[in-house]
Amino acid sequence: MNSRLLPKSQHLLKYRRVLYTTQPHCKVLQRPIVQLASSGIDLGYKRAASFQSNMAATTGLENDLKDLSIVKDSYPQAKDADSDPSKLSAAVFSNVEYTPQDKTEIEQWLITARHIAANEDDAKTAERLSSLNTHLSTRTTLLGSKPSIADVGMYARLAPVVKGWSDEQRTGEQGNHHIVRWLDFVQNAPLFNLNISDSDKVQIDPSKVVFFPKPIDQKAEKERKKKEKAAAQAAAGATTAAAAGATVTSAASGEAQENAKPGKKEKKSTGDKVAEAVGAEAPTEKKGKKEKQPKQPKNQPAADRPLSPAMIDLRVGHILKAVNHPDADSLYVSTINVGDAPGTDNTSEYEGKTVRTVCSGLNGLVPLEEMQGRKIVAVCNLKPVKMRGIQSSAMVLAASPRPKEGEDDHGHGGPVELVNPPSDAEAGERVFFDGYEGEPEKQLNPKKKVWDYCQAGFTTTNAKEVAFDVSAVEQMKDQGKSGIAQLKTKQGLCTVPTLAGATVR
Numbered sequence: 001m002n003s004r005l006l007p008k009s010q011h012l013l014k015y016r017r018v019l020y021t022t023q024p025h026c027k028v029l030q031r032p033i034v035q036l037a038s039s040g041i042d043l044g045y046k047r048a049a050s051f052q053s054n055m056a057a058t059t060g061l062e063n064d065l066k067d068l069s070i071v072k073d074s075y076p077q078a079k080d081a082d083s084d085p086s087k088l089s090a091a092v093f094s095n096v097e098y099t100p101q102d103k104t105e106i107e108q109w110l111i112t113a114r115h116i117a118a119n120e121d122d123a124k125t126a127e128r129l130s131s132l133n134t135h136l137s138t139r140t141t142l143l144g145s146k147p148s149i150a151d152v153g154m155y156a157r158l159a160p161v162v163k164g165w166s167d168e169q170r171t172g173e174q175g176n177h178h179i180v181r182w183l184d185f186v187q188n189a190p191l192f193n194l195n196i197s198d199s200d201k202v203q204i205d206p207s208k209v210v211f212f213p214k215p216i217d218q219k220a221e222k223e224r225k226k227k228e229k230a231a232a233q234a235a236a237g238a239t240t241a242a243a244a245g246a247t248v249t250s251a252a253s254g255e256a257q258e259n260a261k262p263g264k265k266e267k268k269s270t271g272d273k274v275a276e277a278v279g280a281e282a283p284t285e286k287k288g289k290k291e292k293q294p295k296q297p298k299n300q301p302a303a304d305r306p307l308s309p310a311m312i313d314l315r316v317g318h319i320l321k322a323v324n325h326p327d328a329d330s331l332y333v334s335t336i337n338v339g340d341a342p343g344t345d346n347t348s349e350y351e352g353k354t355v356r357t358v359c360s361g362l363n364g365l366v367p368l369e370e371m372q373g374r375k376i377v378a379v380c381n382l383k384p385v386k387m388r389g390i391q392s393s394a395m396v397l398a399a400s401p402r403p404k405e406g407e408d409d410h411g412h413g414g415p416v417e418l419v420n421p422p423s424d425a426e427a428g429e430r431v432f433f434d435g436y437e438g439e440p441e442k443q444l445n446p447k448k449k450v451w452d453y454c455q456a457g458f459t460t461t462n463a464k465e466v467a468f469d470v471s472a473v474e475q476m477k478d479q480g481k482s483g484i485a486q487l488k489t490k491q492g493l494c495t496v497p498t499l500a501g502a503t504v505r
Helices: 069-074 076-080 085-092 100-111 122-136 149-163 167-171 177-188 218-242 250-259 270-277 450-455 474-479
Strands: 314-324 332-337 348-350 353-360 375-379 385-387 390-392 398-400 430-433 458-460 466-469 484-489
Touching (some): 069 076, 069 149, 076 085, 085 100, 100 149, 100 314, 149 177, 167 177
Antiparallel strands (some): 314 332, 314 375, 314 430, 348 353, 385 390, 430 484
């Protein structure tokens, strides 16, 4: 990579002598969070009159990114480059190598362009700007340290807006310091080499900085996250041990049960509890010989449990972003908040939230724009699987017409509709079938086929409500249950737009 690409820790904009600083970049977040009202200033962005296909609509910039005057004037090599954003970025910044993850992020940032011209309420705009400012607080560019065409496209849309900001909006205590710092870097840095006249640049006066935020102590921040993760793991272990009849996990079953026996007078330290929660052996004062505890199979129920849809962990999910899978035409890759605690296995942090990455075979069945920012119902205790190189840690529930006899059960020839939870349900809220309430398994054992058996009863009613028909599950017929149980949260019922008598999976 070019040595000019970003100084290591503190980055002072010497060419402008502006005292805006950034912290060392950390794990790159992937979602652009800026939504701007339309501006009267023309920077050469020509919106496409229509999109020729769903694939062409995935970024909103793929067809016209090269037509931005700022791109044409600054990068002659872009004229003959492929219009694909990642390929265009590689042509413009030929000395930078982009990983598959980088390419996905570039596309995700450019998806925001579809929203930039849309008019949303002021509160939503402020929220998106605040999130973008937070994203840039630990990054020099949108990708962290690498320049990309995403920075150029975002600059073209942000510059007119920042021009209209007051000093307080730019650099006040609640201002967007990091957006301003990033924007000034992009418009002046030789790294981007933008061909913009001084009169067209956003004028930034260092003497008008209103508030100087304290730099983030990276060491303290790392320690704080470490403690949060340990506390979350300890809490998860305590909850598992306390739940009667709930799943006993191998991580907490050994010493947690031993220490719970009468006669144990020694008080356990926080360190002991954390060690138990993560499956480690806590250090002890005495070196007495200890009886070996027999290992229990992972996710073994404490007692035989009758088959029930309550064993399936259904939750309200909020899709924070969705992109095309880089290596599979039929898949989307979504980042979904399902209410997990920080440090939960198979999660990551995104926009300050703990999220899961989920691959779904909805590409070509549900438009990508309909996936963005919406609430869904997620199956959260299936075993994570890799789908064309990306691990998927949940499943999005969707309805499709029930196949006729002799038809392929997985053909999806008809329409597909995502299951909608109540609009006021929060991410992470439990979703359950009426009459089948109970604690779900921590992780379903694929060999027991709980999902396969119960899913046969997932359907929709004539009122387009999602429901469970126990009569369709052969393995539950000896339980004496009957009737249709509606899928619900505490706020109300889960529905689909139009499909009645559908299969849901």
